[in-house]
Each structure stands twice: as structure tokens, then as C-alpha cells.
Amino acid sequence: MPDGHMTETNRRRFLQVTGGAGVGLMVGFTWTATGRRALAAPAEAGKAFEPNAFVKVAPDSTVTVLIKHLEMGQGVYTGLTAIVAEEMDADWAQMKAEAAPANAKLYNNSAFGPIQGTGGSTSTYNSWTQLRQAGATARALLVAAAAQTWGVPASEITVSKGVVSSGKHSAKFGELAAKAATLPVPADVPLKDPKDFTLIGTHLPRKDSVEKSTGKAVFAIDVAQPNMLVAVVRRPPKFGAKAQTVDAKAAKAVKGVVEVVEIPRGVAVVATSYWAAHQGREALKVTWDESAAEKRGTDAIIKDYKALLSTPGEQVTKEGDVDAVKAAKVVKAEFSFPYLAHAPMEPLTCVVKLGKDGCEIWAGDQFQTVDQMNAAQAAGLKPEQITINTVYAGGSFGRRANLESDYIVEGVTIAKALSDAKVQGGKLAGSPVKLIWSREDDIRGGRYRPIYVHGMEAKLGADGALLAWKHRIVGQSIMAGSMFEQKGKPDNTSVEGAAEIPYDIPNRLVDLHTTTSPVPVLWWRSVGSTHTSFAVESFIDELAVEAKQDPVAFRRTLMEKHPRHLAVLNLAVEKAGWGKPLPKGWARGVAVAESFRSVVAHVAEVSQDDKGRLKVERVVCAVDCGIAVTPDVVKAQMEGGIGYGLGAVLFGAITMTDGTVDQSNFDTYRCLRIDEMPKVEVHIVPSANPPTGVGEPGVPPLGPAVANAIAALTGKRIRDLPFTGTVSV
């Protein structure tokens, strides 16, 4: 995900595109700056008190927090609600979370700029101060209402667990809401001293557990609208191909199929049910123009990339002079990383209802502002005419946020095609359409973690000191051609995790070859660090062995000027019992990585059975993510990152033969199952710093920690991912 602001040029371009004059003023927006009254209209009896864009207090004292980020499993409905509850001194039981509408003026992600969207593990990071202020101001208004009602000074009023009290007076939030809504919004309300937190940092039950444990949670695939049609799309078998001829006769003969329409991304079969649409698509005959398609297989792509390792790339980092160093020993390694599909459990789905003056969309929407722009363009409407209802997403891992809004645009273009007067005399116009991707569509549909190849070279002194480090990266840019591209600079998503490393090496050179291909690529849980951290942490471990040092001791020496990384490493190895004996046939490996402003270290324990099969038995994790708002959610994200990362390194790969994807479903795109999940222990470094990311940072150090354990156990260094190409797992 894009981390950091857009460039100024791109920001201006964005504002032009959206027609959002003044949207830029909303960067860093806090509603308190408006200085208006809490409500434009006086509060009516029985109506909710809405002191700002994030908080609603109902007459029954339910406090609803409007969540501007997508809940896709990472726990924002719980964590962001906790921030508001803390500053309001509310009771956890009275708190509720609700998806905010798509509105970049109110709900932009300040880490992205004037865009509402979720990613880059920024949800808590960018909401922290904003939601503390929202909660504190709501509290101040309730206190002011109590002070006026009771005739006591505000300073003599306390709030605890949702009860406002002073002497003999006491009231719940709901009782004060109507009065509070008439009061002027105070500016600069002081925030709590973190040492006074009573909710943050404690165990708080997730807000979505009950719904999700009873089948009641609503995902886009569950949304129903009157007269809704269901669509599936036949897409080209090779990336970059286009439909040449379409024979829809047999498809249209399938009972329940309503229409077949061509859209820019393929051919859509529209029916009264998924089953009919699926059968219709099976019967559809399409020939493809493959003249502009990627026709290489992945082996050929990797070979092409490896050839680039021998020539210098675009310079990313240069410290000292790597080539001038005289070494006692030179160590070299090459790594390759395959395409990876995100494969969230809920395949991509959206519901689109297109009218003449507006378009309503239901989706597990991760990139509301970008999706509004792209949907508007596809529909021939203005972005502000696009209403997005954000519902729960059945996972994403980056997939649902993409700069072309692929599945949203498909849904809109199908609805648009159906609204054409020439199609059945326009009688399908306005029918809501639910677009469903099958699992095969998902696995073969692209937007993969790009293929990367890395070349590493290090020089060691006679005493084992690491004197020089050369790191060359080859791969496709995720950002190229997008509004987030930083022209004239090396692509950050290719080099993050490699450009800056927590090891002090006097001579260091990092460079990059950015390649192109019609295969669409995308950020995949932890983005560049999915491959850079593997290369860096595998290689540093190998160098420790070459230098005849313990891998932890070797890292500690190089990490002296990075106390945060060192503390995380130390906690992980201490809790894992580094150096203590293990059963026969077991070994440990360690890795540490910073990503999305957090630092994570994993110690992995791996065993090998008498048939040579390897198993990851246990992972001990330490994380510094600043203040852990909801520590149990942080733990869950580390557990999840470990499992997601482990499946990918063990056997995750999308391969292509002559440009056609070889995998199609979970039988061929293997994902981690419960019997392969290690025991996990998570330890959080106590911190008083503002919260940083947790959704992604658990992933990067997992792969190298396991690879390093395998090397310690078997002597085999894994250079080409996934591991199944080298060892038996």
C-alpha cells in the first residue's frame, strides 16, 4: 500500500480529477478546527447527538464510532473504537462501530493525503490523534452539558465508565446528549496523559466477534437488492489479451441467463442467479486477440531478470565505496521470488445499482476515493454521485485496494452496458447487479505480488567484520503509471526494507532495475518487505555463519545504533530461549525487520522427521508497534501475519506457462492449513510512542526466520521461493 503522501504534482492532479477544490485543506483535518456548533440544527428529542464526524451518542447512551477504514479482519472496528472510548471515559459495552460513508473531505487517510482508503498498516497510526480529539471533545461537551444542567463547575465533574457525575448528580451520556448538542464545540480540548489510560492497552473483546461467529456479518457477497441480477465475467486467458469474437448463443440458452454483454475487461454473463451465470459462462465461446499479451512463462521472466543482475541499476543507496574495499572473503547469493496471489477468502464481489443521476455501490471497499473516481469515469457520472456502502471484507491483504478499481469498474461497466436502450429495449436499466469473482477468477486474475530477483554480495574482513554490502533488485513496479508514482525516484515499493537496514555497514550500495510486463501487479501484505526482508535477513544470517559468529551476536554488533530494533531482537531471543537445547532434529532461526513504522522479530523452531520432511513447530514473536491500543488484536495480527507469511514462503507461487497461469484454485495454489500452523507466542515491547502498523509487519521476518532455521538444521540455504523447490515441507 502507498505509504506516505502523494507527490505535490500528483496531489494537484488528483484534486483536478476529483474536482475537489479545497480537498487539500482537509489533510490533517480535525473537525474541532471548524469552530461551529456541534450540530447545525438544534437536537431534536430522540435524535442522536453527533458532536463530530466520528462520534454519535444515542439517547440510549450507545456511542457509535464511525470507522473511516475498511474492517477486513485487522481489527479496526475494535481498535479505533477503543481510542474514542478511552478519551470519552465510556464503558466498552456501550461502544459500537459503524462504517463511515465514502467522503474524502471528512474521512481521508492522512497518511495518503486527500484520499479515503485503508492500507499500509496506517489505520491506527493516522487515526490516533484524530480520534483522541474526537472522543475528548465529545466528552467535554457532555461535561459542559452536565455543568449547565446541574449548575456546578465543569472542574467538579468526573466521567467514568460512561457515567458523568458530580456530588449527588449523575447521568448517562444519553441523558446529556440533547443538551450537549446545543453547545459550542470547544477548541483544543486536552487529551489524556497515556498513564491515565484505562481501556487502551487492556484486553477488550472484539466488536465483530458475535456477528462473525453466528453467520450474521454481512459481506458484499451477502448483499441483496430487489430484482438483483448476478454477473460473472470471462476474462482473457493471457494478461493483455482482448476479446476478438464472442458467440453468446449457447450461453444465452442457459436457463436463468438474462444477457451477455462485452465490457472492456472481458465478456459478462448476467443471470438471475450465480449458478445460472456460472453455467452460462461455461457455455460462452470467446476468441482472444493476444497480440499485446504477455506470452512469456514465469521461468523466462525470472531468467530475463537474472540477466539484469550483472548490470548496474538505478542507484538507491550509496554509502562509502563498496568496490574499493579489500576483503578477506567475498560472499554472494541470488534470490528469486514468484508471483503471489492474495487469495482472500471472499472472492472479489460488489453490488452496483446504477441510475441516471447516481450510482450506489456495496463492497468491502478498501479505496473509497479512488473507487469513486474510477466508478464515476466508468459510469459517466461525477465522483460525488457515487455512493459507496462499505461492508465487511472477507480478507484483502491489499487486493481490494487497487488504482484501477478493477472489480468495482467491472461491476459499473456491466450495469452501464445493461442500461443501454439497445439492450433488451433498456428494460434491464437500473437493475442492481452483483458481480462475483469465482476462486479461479481470483487466482488467475492477476494483481500479484511481483516477481523479484535479488543479487547480494558482501565483503568480510579477516576478523569477520562486515565491510561492504551490495544489493541489486530487479522487478516490476507497483506504482508505475499511478498517481502514487514518484517520477525520477527509485520505486519505493521495490526497495523498502533494503534501502534502509538496521545494520551499520561502512560501505553499502543498493540499486534497482525496474521492469515492465502486461501482468498486473499489486501490493501484497507488507509490499516490498515481502522480498527485501527475506533477502536481507537470509544473507545477514549466512554472513554470520561465514564470520563464524552466532547469528544473534552478529546482528547485535551491527545494530548497536538501532536501539529499537535491538530491543525487539533481544526480547524475541530471550523469550524463545535462544541458545538453549532443543530436541534432536530441531533448530532455531531468527530474523528482524522494520516495516510500516513497526519492528518485529521472529524466532522460528523447525523440525525434520526421518523422511526429511520439515515442519515449523513454534514461532516466538516480539513486536514494537508503539502503544498497543488493543494488545489482543496486535497478537492476532502477528499470529495471522505468521500464518500468511509461512504459507507463502513454503508453497505459495503463481506460475505461468507461455503467459497462461498454471494455478486455478486452492488445490493448485496451496495455502497454509491448520495442521501446518506452528504454535505462536507474541510478546509486545512496552512503549509510550504513538501506535504504528500491525496488519503487515508480522509477515516480513517470518520467511527468513524459518529459512535460517532450515539452514541451521540442514545446511541448505534457500535462494528460490517457494521452499518446496528446495526442501520437503
Added chain:
Amino acid sequence: MPPIKLTLNGKPWSVDADPDMPLLWAVREIAGKTGSKFGCGAAQCGACTMHVDGQPVRSCSTPIGSIAGSKVTTIEGLEGKVAKAVQDAWVKLDVVQCGYCQSGQIMSAVALLTDTPKPTDQDIDSAMSGNLCRCSTYVRIRAAIHEAAKALEI
């Protein structure tokens, strides 16, 4: 074609559908019960798991015509002390993340505990390995099944 007659969540259910239509889509799109999820359409992920005559089945790959006369239970119709123990444990341990696979996980876990009240880790692995979770909530699924087993002992 005569309608197919079954029992859905304890109530008679007469479905006018192509007998090849997977049970999952009949339940989701005809009966309107959406707790059971579509994840793969190929019996690979378990998100669609329902009970047919008490046994966990992958409803995405079960033609509705093949189970005429059967009793079908979905997450919406789960009841009894095993189901309650499982769902309570799921909530107590905050197992869910995105939640999309969890209906299927819970259906498989209830079937496991109904047959095997005190499962070992190995029992859990073999009963639950057909249910994928891309959020990797596996650590907590295992713990919650043990937790539910403990609650059922009392």
C-alpha cells in the same frame, strides 16, 4: 421437474431448482440464508460447510438433487449445547478476523465435538484441515475447540 423436498434448519423446504445446482447456492440465493459462504466452489476451502443429516459436507460441491429428503443445517440453524459451547468459545477467545470462513469453521468444529468430545490436537488437525482461513486464525481455532470441549465436560 417436481420440486426437491428437504428440511432446512428444522423446517420443511421445497426447492424448485435444477437438481445439479449446488446446495450452497440454493441455500444462499433461493432460501436467502447467507451465513454459509462461497470460497472456492470445489470443496477445497470449507467456507460453505453445512451439516447434512448431521455430517459436515461441502455444500458448494453437493448437488441439491443428490440430498433430497435430507436434513440440512446451516450456521443460522445451529442449536444445542455443543453449538453453544463452540460459539461461546469463539467469542471468548476472539477467534475471528475477517470472519468469512468462520461459519464453515464453526460447522466443522461442532461436528468434530459431537463425535469426539475430547479431541487431541491431532484430531483437530484432521477434522479441521479442510477449512482454510487466510487470516490464519488457526492458533485460536485450536484453542477454542479445546475451550469448548472443556466447557462441555462440566
